[in-house]
Amino acid sequence: MSETKFTPGPWYADGVYVCDSDDNNICDLEQENWEPNSYLIAAAPDLYEALEEVLLAERFSNRPPVTVYQAEEKLDRIKYAVNKAEAALAKARGEQ
Secondary structure, X not given: OOOOOOOOOOEEEEXXXXXXXXXXXXXXXXXXXXXXXXXXXXXXXXXXXXHHHHHHHHHHHOOOOOOHHHHHHHHHHHHHHHHHHHHHHHHHOOOO
């Protein structure tokens, strides 16, 4: 797995700024680490969507399959969620 280069969380919104836990503005394009942070910010919707898919897959996987088709469908949903999460993380790291 690739090393992350963006500012570690937690982050919080303060008006029009996003700041880290030390109250540093992490969206200031003049900061040294603006590019890695921009990748993470741009990936936020993808990360959100990936988390939703993981939760849907988890809920779906808790239902016992009745048929082979349902078992395959369950596995497909899990694979889809994992692929979505991997793509979102790669985007957050600036690899896409």
